[in-house]
Amino acid sequence: xxxxxxxxxxxxxxAFINACGGGExxxxxxGFDADAFNxxxxxxxxxxxxxxxxxxxxxxxxxxxxxxxLDAKMAQAGSGxxxxxxASCHKLTDExxxxxxxxxxxxxxxxxxxxxxxxxxxxxxTKDPAAQAxxxxxxxxxxxxxxxxxxxxxxxxFMRKNDGVK
Amino acid sequence: xxxxxxxxxxVLCAAVFIQSCKPQGPAKAISGDAAAKxxxxxxxxxxxxxxxxxxxxxQMSVYGLPSGRLFRVIPVFSVDPEKGWGYSxxxxxxxxxxxxxxxxxxxHHIALSETDGIHDGRWAFANGNNTPRxxxxxxxxxRTAEIIEIPNSGGNHSSPFITENSEYVIAGTRFSIPMDxxxxxxxxxxxxxxxxxxxxxxxxxxxxxxxxxxxxxxxxGVNFDLARAxxxxxxxxxxxxxxxxxxxNTLLEVNASQKDKDFIMAVNWxxxxxxxxxxxxxxxxxxxxxxxxxxxxxSATSTMEKEVMVLDPKDCxxxxxFMPCPKSPHGCDTDPSGEYIVGSGKLAxxxxxxxxxxxxxxxxxxxxxxxxxxxxxxxxxAVLHGEVKKPGLGPLHTEFxxxxxxxxxxxxxxxVVKWKLSDxxxxxxxxxxxxxxxxxxxxxxxxxxxxxxxxxxNKITKDRYLPTGPELAxxxxxxxxxGDKMKLILxxxxxxxxxxxxxIPADLLSKNSTKIFRLEENxxxxxxxxxxxxxxxxxxxxxxxxxxxxxxxxxxxxxEGVKLGDVVYFHVTNLEQxxxxxxxxAVKGANNAELLIMPGETQTLAWRPDRTGVFPMYxxxxxxxxxxxxxxxxxxxxxxxxxxxxxxxxxxxxxAETPAQ
Numbered sequence: 001x002x003x004x005x006x007x008x009x010x011x012x013x014x015a016f017i018n019a020c021g022g023g024e025x026x027x028x029x030x031g032f033d034a035d036a037f038n039x040x041x042x043x044x045x046x047x048x049x050x051x052x053x054x055x056x057x058x059x060x061x062x063x064x065x066x067x068x069x070l071d072a073k074m075a076q077a078g079s080g081x082x083x084x085x086x087a088s089c090h091k092l093t094d095e096x097x098x099x100x101x102x103x104x105x106x107x108x109x110x111x112x113x114x115x116x117x118x119x120x121x122x123x124x125x126t127k128d129p130a131a132q133a134x135x136x137x138x139x140x141x142x143x144x145x146x147x148x149x150x151x152x153x154x155x156x157x158f159m160r161k162n163d164g165v166k
Numbered sequence: 167x168x169x170x171x172x173x174x175x176x177v178l179c180a181a182v183f184i185q186s187c188k189p190q191g192p193a194k195a196i197s198g199d200a201a202a203k204x205x206x207x208x209x210x211x212x213x214x215x216x217x218x219x220x221x222x223x224x225q226m227s228v229y230g231l232p233s234g235r236l237f238r239v240i241p242v243f244s245v246d247p248e249k250g251w252g253y254s255x256x257x258x259x260x261x262x263x264x265x266x267x268x269x270x271x272x273x274h275h276i277a278l279s280e281t282d283g284i285h286d287g288r289w290a291f292a293n294g295n296n297t298p299r300x301x302x303x304x305x306x307x308x309r310t311a312e313i314i315e316i317p318n319s320g321g322n323h324s325s326p327f328i329t330e331n332s333e334y335v336i337a338g339t340r341f342s343i344p345m346d347x348x349x350x351x352x353x354x355x356x357x358x359x360x361x362x363x364x365x366x367x368x369x370x371x372x373x374x375x376x377x378x379x380x381x382x383x384x385x386x387g388v389n390f391d392l393a394r395a396x397x398x399x400x401x402x403x404x405x406x407x408x409x410x411x412x413x414x415n416t417l418l419e420v421n422a423s424q425k426d427k428d429f430i431m432a433v434n435w436x437x438x439x440x441x442x443x444x445x446x447x448x449x450x451x452x453x454x455x456x457x458x459x460x461x462x463x464x465s466a467t468s469t470m471e472k473e474v475m476v477l478d479p480k481d482c483x484x485x486x487x488f489m490p491c492p493k494s495p496h497g498c499d500t501d502p503s504g505e506y507i508v509g510s511g512k513l514a515x516x517x518x519x520x521x522x523x524x525x526x527x528x529x530x531x532x533x534x535x536x537x538x539x540x541x542x543x544x545x546x547x548a549v550l551h552g553e554v555k556k557p558g559l560g561p562l563h564t565e566f567x568x569x570x571x572x573x574x575x576x577x578x579x580x581x582v583v584k585w586k587l588s589d590x591x592x593x594x595x596x597x598x599x600x601x602x603x604x605x606x607x608x609x610x611x612x613x614x615x616x617x618x619x620x621x622x623x624n625k626i627t628k629d630r631y632l633p634t635g636p637e638l639a640x641x642x643x644x645x646x647x648x649g650d651k652m653k654l655i656l657x658x659x660x661x662x663x664x665x666x667x668x669x670i671p672a673d674l675l676s677k678n679s680t681k682i683f684r685l686e687e688n689x690x691x692x693x694x695x696x697x698x699x700x701x702x703x704x705x706x707x708x709x710x711x712x713x714x715x716x717x718x719x720x721x722x723x724x725x726e727g728v729k730l731g732d733v734v735y736f737h738v739t740n741l742e743q744x745x746x747x748x749x750x751x752a753v754k755g756a757n758n759a760e761l762l763i764m765p766g767e768t769q770t771l772a773w774r775p776d777r778t779g780v781f782p783m784y785x786x787x788x789x790x791x792x793x794x795x796x797x798x799x800x801x802x803x804x805x806x807x808x809x810x811x812x813x814x815x816x817x818x819x820x821x822a823e824t825p826a827q
Contacts, residue, residue: 098716
């Protein structure tokens with residue numbers, strides 16, 4: 001009886017993970033192998049993170065040209081937008097407040113993904129796997145803060161400054 | 167066999183049951199497809215917005231048609247603790263008058279703005295009856311943007327009625343009274359010597375909608391009831407119903423019902439404008455409040471105005487005429503062409519229909535039947551298009567469709583009668599439940615009625631709904647008028663007592679609806695634009711809290727250093743920039759209401775703590791999964807306490823948990 005409950009729990013666990021991760025496992029597990037399970041989960045997470053890292057998200061920004069050096073003036077404008085519309089939920093360190101801290105976000109995500117997420121928030125939360133994963137973690141939908149395209153670009157430049165780009 | 171028998175019995179019983187339940191009397195009026203016609207599926211939009219007066223609630227309600235679903239109650243003349251209207255520091259000035267702060271009124275009529283005689287979807291005007299005022303509601307924000315008080319008026323009933331390019335809304339006084347600039351301390355029975363009436367013309371700025379009391383016409387001491395502007399060929403004229411031509415000051419029920427005919431007054435307002443330009447107006451000293459709300463400062467200002475220009479018809483010939491109208495006329499409605507003016511005498515057995523062409527001819531021919539208090543009276547027969555014979559009992563109001571038909575409500579006989587303007591024949595009648603007052607056809611008062619539906623606003627519901635104690639629901643009844651015969655398709659309850667209402671195609675408004683107020687444009691002096699700006703400042707015994715709110719925390723959420731005797735002003739800015747995310751704010755023991763703060767807006771709650779202690783405060787509008795976490799504390803110490811002002815969010819932790827610096 002106990003075993004049955006365990007198996008059911010396991011099945012639900014798998015179903016949940018599948019639902020979150022998307023993509024069917026190649027073959028159904030025959031018995032429970034904790035090591036293999038964890039390994040597979042880790043591999044899944046890594047794969048997802050890699051996909052998120054390469055994703056441009058969903059929205060109007062498909063190709064944003066980023067110079068090697070910082071545009072200080074633009075970063076300054078971005079800092080103003082940050083204070084008004086972002087700082088309530090995002091710290092500049094790696095500490096999570098309502099949303100994740102911004103430290104190193106420009107190395108975790110492409111410029112296009114960040115700018116699409118900040119301007120096309122609802123569609124991204126509904127459709128983009130990386131945005132959905134963040135929602136599962138934070139449990140608060142990121143609000144659309146009505147950033148203009150220029151605002152979004154300026155905030156990205158400010159993020160670059162925060163990540164040490166000179 | 168047995169089962170067949172049972173089946174048969176069941177069928178029989180059901181049939182009997184259906185028979186016995188078959189609606190008797192009133193409900194016979196329902197036809198089979200009524201439900202489908204009024205049904206708007208979940209998630210689907212209605213065809214029309216219906217702006218309905220809230221009567222003695224003082225507010226304006228917004229329904230969808232044909233579903234009858236209530237979308238919003240717009241606070242106008244009465245305080246609304248739910249929305250902080252009249253409670254927040256920013257909205258209090260909107261209810262200021264020459265009598266000070268007035269928290270209630272009686273809202274009767276709606277007038278939607280027009281361009282070329284057609285709804286333009288910009289503003290809705292409404293009247294405050296008791297303390298005479300006109301309000302303008304912005305149809306982008308669905309909020310009251312402006313309120314202007316009317317001097318020389320008592321019982322502001324004959325308003326607001328609007329001209330075809332929204333040049334003016336007018337406000338006619340129901341009660342005649344001693345004028346504001348005279349000694350009003352007179353014996354009431356000196357009515358005939360001392361009491362006068364006025365009709366006010368309030369100019370509307372073409373771009374901003376801002377109102378300005380342009381001039382008043384000084385008139386004999388009768389009661390002004392309802393009105394309509396001319397349109398098309400009669401543009402430039404106003405028609406106003408008057409009763410109590412007996413000029414009684416007591417027991418009007420009897421004493422104002424003596425004469426066979428009272429009047430419909432015709433005012434040539436283009437002529438009045440010329441007289442004002444020619445300097446014929448007399449500047450009179452009065453006092454009235456003019457209150458304007460700004461969506462940039464998110465605050466209202468109230469200005470006390472001191473003068474009004476008054477035109478006296480005795481100095482201004484050819485400006486005002488009376489037309490005899492049987493008997494104690496109420497509704498006074500112009501048809502879409504502007505040719506016909508329909509008078510509804512509450513006690514009359516016929517409906518007189520006047521012709522604008524004939525009015526012009528009678529004026530040109532000076533075809534007068536003497537004068538009333540110095541104002542020419544046009545001969546009844548000379549201005550009459552004809553009479554609708556035996557239409558019903560107690561005619562009140564008339565609306566129009568685009569096909570030359572009129573619809574008149576009959577209070578006493580509880581029915582709506584459809585009749586033809588050209589030959590005045592009755593085409594159809596439909597029972598209402600019960601005692602119908604105003605009617606609304608979408609676009610009915612304009613040059614272009616949108617038609618399709620007619621709504622009857624009833625005074626009595628008696629047996630129509632589940633009983634709710636002595637006070638029962640007021641109601642609206644929706645008729646499909648797309649065919650030859652009117653078909654009742656829906657009953658729905660309304661707030662307060664519904665008087666006049668207007669309806670407008672949904673797509674004229676929905677596309678313009680404001681979603682957020684932009685933080686960048688917020689110029690409120692106490693705005694907290696970003697958490698960096700959050701602070702608490704003491705100014706004498708005033709403590710100003712510059713507070714921000716976003717899902718799901720306030721900054722600051724721990725406040726100390728307030729002392730008994732202080733007044734705390736919570737200036738809360740909602741930092742959200744997303745549609746449909748208001749935050750609320752409330753603090754324990756406030757002798758006040760909540761704040762409801764729209765995205766990008768700043769609103770202020772004044773709080774006078776009455777005891778020492780620690781007081782919870784929280785967000786009242788469910789905003790996110792962590793809404794229940796959106797809370798804070800404010801500490802109140804004795805007066806003379808040395809506790810300094812401090813404030814924070816997220817850092818005020820026990821000493822043991824605070825790492826050493």
